[in-house]
Amino acid sequence: MKPRPCGCKGCRTCLICEKFYGAESLKLSLKLDKNKGYVYCPFCNKAWPGWEIDEYKQHPNHSGEPINYPGIYIEPDFITASEEEELIKCIDQVPWDISQSGRRKQNYGPKTNFKKKKIVPGNFEGFPEFSKFLQDRFKSIDLLRDYQVIEQCSLEYDPSKGASIDPHIDDCWIWGERIVTVNCLSDSVLTMTVFKGDIKKYNLYCADEYYPVVQPDGSIDLEFINKDKTMLDSCKPNEEIDAIIRIPLIRRSIIVMYGESRYHWEHCILREDITSRRVCIAYREFTPPYLTNGAYHEIGNEITTRAKKFWDHKSKYKKDDEIIDT
Numbered sequence: 001m002k003p004r005p006c007g008c009k010g011c012r013t014c015l016i017c018e019k020f021y022g023a024e025s026l027k028l029s030l031k032l033d034k035n036k037g038y039v040y041c042p043f044c045n046k047a048w049p050g051w052e053i054d055e056y057k058q059h060p061n062h063s064g065e066p067i068n069y070p071g072i073y074i075e076p077d078f079i080t081a082s083e084e085e086e087l088i089k090c091i092d093q094v095p096w097d098i099s100q101s102g103r104r105k106q107n108y109g110p111k112t113n114f115k116k117k118k119i120v121p122g123n124f125e126g127f128p129e130f131s132k133f134l135q136d137r138f139k140s141i142d143l144l145r146d147y148q149v150i151e152q153c154s155l156e157y158d159p160s161k162g163a164s165i166d167p168h169i170d171d172c173w174i175w176g177e178r179i180v181t182v183n184c185l186s187d188s189v190l191t192m193t194v195f196k197g198d199i200k201k202y203n204l205y206c207a208d209e210y211y212p213v214v215q216p217d218g219s220i221d222l223e224f225i226n227k228d229k230t231m232l233d234s235c236k237p238n239e240e241i242d243a244i245i246r247i248p249l250i251r252r253s254i255i256v257m258y259g260e261s262r263y264h265w266e267h268c269i270l271r272e273d274i275t276s277r278r279v280c281i282a283y284r285e286f287t288p289p290y291l292t293n294g295a296y297h298e299i300g301n302e303i304t305t306r307a308k309k310f311w312d313h314k315s316k317y318k319k320d321d322e323i324i325d326t
């Protein structure tokens with residue numbers, strides 16, 4: 001199916017194109033068995049049987065037999081209500097780009113081609129100043145030691161568009177182990193399903209060519225002293241699991257996905273889990289080959305230098321506003 005004016009391509013759909021183009025039949029309706037559900041509790045870091053996300057609020061009075069689910073870090077009150085309000089005000093002063101599955105986005109980062117594994121700086125000149133406090137605050141989280149943001153992307157999910165994100169793993173050729181997200185405006189759920197597909201998909205095989213950043217004890221090794229097992233191998237699920245893990249994306253919280261959850265599970269956001277407008281800011285770092293001493297450190301360094309810059313969105317988007325206003 002051709003790209004549609006709503007922004008959807010291929011098998012991706014939103015409420016708009018489903019109504020207008022009758023694309024509903026194309027939608028691989030995500031048939032998930034809710035009986036396989038486990039709700040991740042950010043307070044005890046265990047996943048408890050259930051589907052409804054509010055179940056984590058029962059902590060410490062959970063019921064059933066919990067399972068461990070490695071590779072998730074959640075800090076509930078990462079930003080305050082007033083910081084959130086100011087942040088969203090500024091984000092909405094920047095034009096949104098239409099994206100897929102009913103989402104809109106604002107992307108800051110180098111130009112990447114995951115298929116050809118090509119990266120160029122393009123017009124990337126860093127990030128809006130109003131979002132700098134978030135990156136500065138990463139320094140308060142041990143798991144984010146030496147985290148250099150390379151890509152920052154604001155994503156908007158609007159329930160009236162039936163917004164969602166299909167199951168996927170973030171690219172493993174260019175994006176590093178720690179995927180960071182700051183959640184704003186409403187609570188939602190990240191639904192995790194185990195990935196048993198081809199390692200060519202998502203460039204997962206690349207993660208068999210570098211080493212883990214996050215160590216078993218949670219410490220950070222960016223000198224890659226531990227070459228015991230490759231990234232992909234070091235975090236394989238050890239049992240035959242048949243579970244769907246539901247992770248709370250709490251308003252104003254920060255979540256870090258790494259290790260097993262990052263490399264061996266697909267993540268998605270179901271349409272039914274977007275109940276009011278949600279905006280998140282997603283962050284990505286480079287894979288080891290693009291860091292100091294890596295095989296591609298030259299292009300890596302050039303892009304990293306640009307990623308240390310911040311600019312004023314008001315002067316950058318002034319012209320657009322003036323045109324609209326006159």
Ligand SMILES: O=C(O)CCC(=O)C(=O)O
Nearest residue numbers: 155165170181269280282
């Ligand atoms: O909205 C989210 O929290 C997830 C977004 C995501 O998975 C992505 O941008 O790759």
Ligand SMILES: [Fe+2]
Nearest residue numbers: 168169170267
């Ligand atoms: Fe993702």
